[in-house]
Amino acid sequence: MRKHIPLSGRSRSILRRPLSVLVSLFAVVVGALVWSAPAQAHGSVVGPPSRAYQCWQKWGSDHMNPAMQTEDPMCWQAFQANSDTMWNWMSALRDGLGGQFQARTPDGTLCSNNISRNASLDVPGQWKATDVGSNFSVHVADQASHGADYFKVYVSKQGFDPEAQSLGWGNLDFITQTGSFGPSTDYTFDVSTSGYAGRHIVFTIWQASHTDQAYMWCSDVNFG
Structure with missing residues (x-):
C-alpha cells in the first residue's frame, strides 16, 4: 500500500507559488482593462452622423455581410482599410493643437x-448622406462628459463635389461657432444656413474643455 507522505511547508510554498502568480497576473490584467476603459470613452457627431459613426451604426453588427460592398461601398472600403476606425468611432481626437486646426491639419x-x-x-465617394434643411441641428454624443469650449461648424462650398474631391480648408464656408457647454453626455445646437442645395459635407470641430483635445468630423448631407 502506498503511504501518504505529508507535504512539508517548503513543498506547500512551491505549489502555492504558481497559483499566486496567476492571481497576481489576473489582477494586473483586470486593472489594465479598468484603467484603459475611460481612455476609449470620448464622442462624435451622431446627427447628422459622422462617416465613421454612420458606418458603425449601419454595419457594426453586420460588418461581414458581403452586401456592404455594393450597398455601401464607402463603408466597405473603410472597413477593409481598418475596421478600428468604426469600432472607435468616438475616438477621432488629437491633443495639444492649441486651436491651430488649419495649420496642423x-x-x-x-x-x-x-x-x-x-x-x-x-x-x-458616395458616402450615405442625411437629408437636412437650411436650418438643422447638430447632435454630439459625449460618452465621457468632457464638456466643450466650443463647436465650430463649416459647410462645403456650393459646387464642391464630395463624391470626386477630397476636402480642404479652401472648400469650406465657416457657418458658426457656439459658446461653451458644461459636462454632459449629449449636446445639441441649431445651425442656420442659406444658399446650399444638393450634396455637401458638414465639417464640425469640437474643442473639448477638460483638456486641449480636438475632434474633427465630416458628416455627409443632402440639402433639400
Missing part, C-alpha cells in the same frame, strides 16, 4: 482629423 486629411488609421474617411 493638411488639406485632404480633415475628415480623418489627420489620424492615419482613419485615412479611409478622407476618400471621396
Whole structure:
C-alpha cells in the first residue's frame, strides 16, 4: 500500500507559488482593462452622423455581410482599410493643437482629423448622406462628459463635389461657432444656413474643455 507522505511547508510554498502568480497576473490584467476603459470613452457627431459613426451604426453588427460592398461601398472600403476606425468611432481626437486646426491639419486629411488609421474617411465617394434643411441641428454624443469650449461648424462650398474631391480648408464656408457647454453626455445646437442645395459635407470641430483635445468630423448631407 502506498503511504501518504505529508507535504512539508517548503513543498506547500512551491505549489502555492504558481497559483499566486496567476492571481497576481489576473489582477494586473483586470486593472489594465479598468484603467484603459475611460481612455476609449470620448464622442462624435451622431446627427447628422459622422462617416465613421454612420458606418458603425449601419454595419457594426453586420460588418461581414458581403452586401456592404455594393450597398455601401464607402463603408466597405473603410472597413477593409481598418475596421478600428468604426469600432472607435468616438475616438477621432488629437491633443495639444492649441486651436491651430488649419495649420496642423493638411488639406485632404480633415475628415480623418489627420489620424492615419482613419485615412479611409478622407476618400471621396458616395458616402450615405442625411437629408437636412437650411436650418438643422447638430447632435454630439459625449460618452465621457468632457464638456466643450466650443463647436465650430463649416459647410462645403456650393459646387464642391464630395463624391470626386477630397476636402480642404479652401472648400469650406465657416457657418458658426457656439459658446461653451458644461459636462454632459449629449449636446445639441441649431445651425442656420442659406444658399446650399444638393450634396455637401458638414465639417464640425469640437474643442473639448477638460483638456486641449480636438475632434474633427465630416458628416455627409443632402440639402433639400
